[in-house]
Amino acid sequence: MKRVLTVQDISCLGKCSLTIALPVISALGVETVILPTAVLSTHTMFKNFTCKDLSDQIDPIVSHWKSENVKFDAIYTGYLGTPGQIDQMKALFKEFRGEDTIVFVDPVMADNGKLYPAFDMDYVKKNAELCAAADIIVPNITEAALMTGMEYREQYDEEYIKTMIGKLTEFGAKITVLTGVSLEEGKTGVMGYDRENDEYYVYQNKRVDAVYHGTGDLFSSTCVGEIMKGRSWKDAMRIAADHTAHTIEVTLKNPEKPWYGVDFEATMPELIAAE
Numbered sequence: 011m012k013r014v015l016t017v018q019d020i021s022c023l024g025k026c027s028l029t030i031a032l033p034v035i036s037a038l039g040v041e042t043v044i045l046p047t048a049v050l051s052t053h054t055m056f057k058n059f060t061c062k063d064l065s066d067q068i069d070p071i072v073s074h075w076k077s078e079n080v081k082f083d084a085i086y087t088g089y090l091g092t093p094g095q096i097d098q099m100k101a102l103f104k105e106f107r108g109e110d111t112i113v114f115v116d117p118v119m120a121d122n123g124k125l126y127p128a129f130d131m132d133y134v135k136k137n138a139e140l141c142a143a144a145d146i147i148v149p150n151i152t153e154a155a156l157m158t159g160m161e162y163r164e165q166y167d168e169e170y171i172k173t174m175i176g177k178l179t180e181f182g183a184k185i186t187v188l189t190g191v192s193l194e195e196g197k198t199g200v201m202g203y204d205r206e207n208d209e210y211y212v213y214q215n216k217r218v219d220a221v222y223h224g225t226g227d228l229f230s231s232t233c234v235g236e237i238m239k240g241r242s243w244k245d246a247m248r249i250a251a252d253h254t255a256h257t258i259e260v261t262l263k264n265p266e267k268p269w270y271g272v273d274f275e276a277t278m279p280e281l282i283a284a285e
């Protein structure tokens with residue numbers, strides 16, 4: 011069985027980060043080892059959330075795993091808390107990167123043109139360093155604009171996206187995937203670039219007009235799980251984009267839907283059954 015290490019916060023209530031990554035990747039038949047970076051009462055879109063930073067636990071946990079000679083087929087980082095934790099992640103990649111280990115970085119820090127609360131430009135710079143140490147990166151357009159210094163635009167063309175991907179590729183990852191890319195009216199999806207094969211991939215599906223927390227985490231967790239199942243990065247992106255859009259649609263139909271996250275639990279059986 012493949013084994014993934016995922017490093018993100020635990021938002022106890024909120025359906026995001028580890029409370030999505032652990033069930034989704036496990037359900038895809040992949041052992042999922044977790045390293046929590048912080049425990050929050052909720053994600054940061056709630057008011058008055060509590061947060062306990064766990065940075066001081068990371069090094070002892072890593073040392074223990076090293077002494078147990080643990081190996082990972084992939085390392086997937088999502089929402090981290092501080093610039094210091096990014097340095098800890100860079101060291102962790104060095105410790106656990108085997109010849110075939112895939113390092114997947116989702117530089118979670120911003121959306122819709124804005125940084126999440128608690129992050130600043132220092133954190134943006136550190137996330138660019140983390141992306142430079144990865145094999146696959148999946149920023150959204152806001153995160154990419156911040157890291158590349160490009161202007162954030164809501165209206166854009168393919169040229170803008172390709173320029174952004176070009177700048178991100180210079181950071182050093184093998185595969186750069188920009189998420190939330192809309193190249194046709196009423197559609198949204200991803201555009202990716204494989205540096206080694208000089209190959210672009212565009213996938214557009216129906217745009218569902220709703221913004222939910224945790225959908226980026228659902229997308230990334232699905233991608234990681236599907237890649238571990240042996241899918242190509244392009245198939246994984248397509249499946250993850252379709253699955254995320256479908257989950258938003260299903261959530262919108264639920265009269266009791268929570269405002270703070272998507273009903274990924276409801277669509278899990280379909281994800282598992284997908285051929």
Ligand code: PXL
Binds near residue numbers: 019
């Ligand atoms: O879904 C991304 C995410 C993860 N973790 C925390 C968050 C967010 C988005 O805001 O606040 C704590």
